[in-house]
Amino acid sequence: MKKxxxxxxxxxxxxxxxxxxxxxxxxxxxTILKNNKVWEEVIIETQFYSSLQETLIxxxxxxxxxxxxxxxxxxxxxLSRLKDGDPxxxxxYQKNTEQNRIVYSKIKAxxxxxxxxxxxxxxxxxxxxxxxxxxxxxxxxxxxxxxKKPIITSHFNLHRKGPFSRxxxxxKGTDFGVLRGTSVIAPADGIVTNVSYQARGAGRYIxxxxxxxxxxVYMHLSKVLVKKGQKVxxxxxxxxxxxxxxxxxxxxxxxxxxxxxxxxxxxFKFPQESIIPTLAPNDTKYFKYLSTRMGYxxx
Numbered sequence: 001m002k003k004x005x006x007x008x009x010x011x012x013x014x015x016x017x018x019x020x021x022x023x024x025x026x027x028x029x030x031t032i033l034k035n036n037k038v039w040e041e042v043i044i045e046t047q048f049y050s051s052l053q054e055t056l057i058x059x060x061x062x063x064x065x066x067x068x069x070x071x072x073x074x075x076x077x078x079l080s081r082l083k084d085g086d087p088x089x090x091x092x093y094q095k096n097t098e099q100n101r102i103v104y105s106k107i108k109a110x111x112x113x114x115x116x117x118x119x120x121x122x123x124x125x126x127x128x129x130x131x132x133x134x135x136x137x138x139x140x141x142x143x144x145x146x147x148k149k150p151i152i153t154s155h156f157n158l159h160r161k162g163p164f165s166r167x168x169x170x171x172k173g174t175d176f177g178v179l180r181g182t183s184v185i186a187p188a189d190g191i192v193t194n195v196s197y198q199a200r201g202a203g204r205y206i207x208x209x210x211x212x213x214x215x216x217v218y219m220h221l222s223k224v225l226v227k228k229g230q231k232v233x234x235x236x237x238x239x240x241x242x243x244x245x246x247x248x249x250x251x252x253x254x255x256x257x258x259x260x261x262x263x264x265x266x267x268f269k270f271p272q273e274s275i276i277p278t279l280a281p282n283d284t285k286y287f288k289y290l291s292t293r294m295g296y297x298x299x
Contacts, residue, residue: 012138036144039093040104043297048086048112052079055088060102064183068235069107069148073121073128073136087113089298109294122294124287131291133284141185141210141270142234145218145254150176153251156264172262173255176241179249180222184239186232187216195228202253203245206238212271215260219253220244 049055050077056066070079093105110121119131119133128136144150154160154175161168184207193215202219206226209215215232222242232238256265 031038031162039095041091041093041108044090044092046088046090047084048082048088049084052082054088059090061104064147064185064235064237065104065106068185071142072235075119075121075136078119082112082114091297109298111294111298120291120294120298122287122291124290125283129287131295133287133291141214142185143266144176145181145184145187145216146176146178146252147185147247150178150252152179152266156262156266158262170262173219174251174265175255176254178241178250178252179239179244182241182252183237184218184221184252186234186236186238186242189217189233190232192228192230192232192238193211194225195224195226198245200246203247204239204242205245208232208238213273214270215257216265217253217255217257220247221249 029237039216044059046055046059048059053063053066054072056069057063061069085105089111090107091109092107095103106123107121108123112119118131121128121136130136152174154171156171156174158170158172159168160171188210190208190210192206193209194205197204202217204221204224205217205219206221206224207215207217218239220242221239221244223240224238226232226238241250245248254265256263256268258268258271
C-alpha cells in the first residue's frame, strides 16, 4: 500500500512539472532544444543593448515581431532610460524544427531590471500587463500599418486637388512613400470585408472592419495576402505595397473611417471602446496567480 501511494505522489509531481506548476531547472535555450522537437517553456537570459528591439533580434526573434512587441508596450519613456547591460529575462515557448531552426512563440513574460528595480510585461488574454495588473499596451490601434514609421508623401485633405485632373478632389487617406513590396500589416484586430481591384482607381485594395465602428482601407497594393471573411490579428501581414491602379508612383494609400466617415488616421483620437479593457473582476484572481508564477520563474 505504501509503495502504491508513493507511486501516485511521484506521478502527480511529474504531472505538475509538465504543466508548469513547478519550474524546471533554468537552462539556456540552446541546451534545452538540442534534442527536443516539441514546444517547451524556457527562460532566455540576456542584457539590454542599444534598444529593446535590437536586444530581441539578437536573441533570435524576427525583426517584425521585435518591432511590434516593443511598440505595443507603453514603455517609451522607460525604455529611453535603460542602459547597456541592464539584465533582461524572457519567458517563451520554443522548439527546434526539422531543419534544426529555433522557433519562438510570442513572449509570455519579460522582466527588465533597471537601477535595482524590476519591470514586468506579462501576456494575458489580449495584451501585456505589469506585475500588478496595470495595462501596458494602451490601444488596439497602431498609428501606421507598417513595420516602421514611414515618410508621408500626401496628407489627409478633403480639399486637395487631384494629381491628374487638378480639380478639387478629397484625399480621404494618407499616402506613405514606400518601396514596392513593402510589408503592410493590420493596425488592429479585425475582419477582411473586401478584397477588390479597380484598374482606374484604387488598384488592388483591401478593407478591414474593426471594433468601435472603425474601418481601414489599403490601396494600390502589389499583392494581397488575405481573403474576404478572414479574421486578422494586430500586426499580421496582410499585403505588399505597390503601384497598381491610378497612381503616380509606388506608395501605400491608407484610410481610416469612423462610423463610415473618413478621418485623419494620423491625428484621430480613438474612442474608448477601442482601448484594451483593464482586468475584469473575474480575471483578477487568476492574473494574481499568473503574476506570482511569472515573478518566480523570472527571478
